[in-house]
C-alpha cells in the first residue's frame with residue numbers, strides 16, 4: 001500500500017483537482033484507491049466527485065477514540081475508488097489534538113488499498129507536516145506564480161525541519177542545540193540545511209543515523225499546475241535548484257498541467273474533468289502523472305538516481321511543449337467548426353491581459369517586501 005499525500009504551501013493551486021482526478025485515474029487503471037479528504041474545514045473532494053452531501057466523515061470518525069476508520073470510508077460511483085470524506089463543520093487540521101493525529105496516522109497505514117491518496121489543506125501547521133511525512137513520497141503542487149513557488153519552497157523547508165526535529169531524541173544534544181537555535185529565530189533562518197546537518201551529526205551521530213535513514217528515502221515529488229506557456233515549465237528547475245542547495249532535497253518532477261477553461265465547465269456539470277472530457281489536454285496530463293506515479297516506486301536507500309531526476313525535468317519540459325501544441329490545435333479546431341468565434345478569442349485575450357496586469361502588480365509588491373526582508377537580515 002502506498003500513501004500519497006498531496007500538499008502545497010499556498011491554497012487554490014489545484015491539490016484537490018489533482019487528488020480527485022488522479023484517484024479516479026488510478027482506479028480506472030485497476031488499482032484499489034481510497035481518497036482521504038484531510039483539508040478539514042474546507043473539504044471539497046466529495047463535491048468534485050459529484051457527491052452532493054456527506055453525512056459522516058473524518059469528524060464522526062474522530063469523535064470516538066475506538067472508531068474504525070473503515071466504517072467511514074464510502075463507495076463512490078467510480079470503479080475501485082472509495083472516499084473518506086472530510087466534514088466542513090469540523091475545525092481545520094491545525095486544530096485537531098495530538099492523540100487524534102496519532103490515531104489518523106496509525107489508521108491510515110492500516111487501510112487496505114493499493115493507494116491511499118490524501119488531499120491535504122494548504123499551509124505548514126504541524127499536523128499537516130506530520131501527515132505529509134506519513135509517506136516518503138508525497139506530492140507538492142504549485143503554480144508558476146512567484147508566491148506559489150516561494151510557498152512550495154517554504155513548505156518543503158518546514159518539512160525538512162520537522163523531519164530533523166522528530167528524528168533526534170528529546171534528550172539528544174542535537175535537540176538541545178536546535179532549541180537553542182530556535183530561541184534565536186534569526187540564526188535558525190540563516191542556517192542552511194546541509195551545514196546544520198553536519199553540526200547535528202557531530203553532536204549526536206546515533207540520532208543523525210536515524211534521521212539519515214528517513215532522509216535518504218525522502219523523495220517528495222513536484223507537480224507544476226496551471227501553467228500557461230511552455231516557458232513556465234522552466235521555473236520548476238529553479239525551484240528544484242533552491243531545494244537541492246538549501247534544503248538538501250532533490251525533488252523529482254511528475255509533470256506539468258496547463259490551465260484549462262474546460263475545468264470550469266466540468267465543475268459546473270458536476271463531473272471530474274477526466275470523466276467529463278478524458279481527451280482534454282488537462283485530463284491527459286493527469287493520466288500521464290498517474291502513470292508516472294505508478295511506475296515510480298517508493299525509494300529504497302540504494303536507488304537514488306540523480307540522472308532519473310535530471311531527466312524528469314527534461315521530460316516535463318518536453319511535455320509542456322507538446323501539450324502547448326495540442327492546445328493550439330484544439331483552438332484551431334474550435335475556430336474551424338465555429339464553436340469558437342474570433343470575438344470569443346479576443347474577449348479571452350482581453351481578460352488574460354487584465355489578469356497579467358494584476359499579477360504583475362502582485363509580483364512588484366512581493367518583490368518589494370522580499371527586498372525589505374532581505375535587507376533586514378532574513379534569509380530564505
Ligand SMILES: Nc1ncnc2c1ncn2[C@@H]1O[C@H](COP(=O)(O)OP(=O)(O)O)[C@@H](O)[C@H]1O
Nearest residue numbers: 011012013014015016017226257258259260263
Ligand atoms: N489546471 C487547471 N485549469 C483550470 N482550472 C484549474 C486547474 N487546476 C485547478 N483549477 C481550479 O482552481 C481552483 C482551485 O483548485 P483546487 O483543486 O480546489 O485547489 P486546492 O485544493 O489546492 O485549494 C478550482 O476552482 C479548480 O477547478
Ligand SMILES: [Mg+2]
Nearest residue numbers: 015016039044
Ligand atoms: Mg483543496
